[in-house]
């Protein structure tokens with residue numbers, strides 16, 4: 001799953017997700033690091049490369065079942 005060539009050696013950069021799920025491109029040979037900071041950039045990167053963020057991307061914790069009648073789960077369900 002690669003996207004862009006290293007500016008130094010031209011090899012494809014490795015793409016990982018940082019802790020916020022932003023794409024983080026690295027070249028192990030050259031030590032090049034590129035992090036996409038902005039949400040706009042992340043969306044464009046995904047659209048261009050098909051990158052999905054990887055399975056390691058931190059997802060929101062699973063909403064707890066409202067077994068005890070808590071009101072938080074219902075509120076969270078509305079957000080996508």
Ligand SMILES: [Zn+2]
Nearest residue numbers: 006009027030
């Ligand atoms: Zn390189």
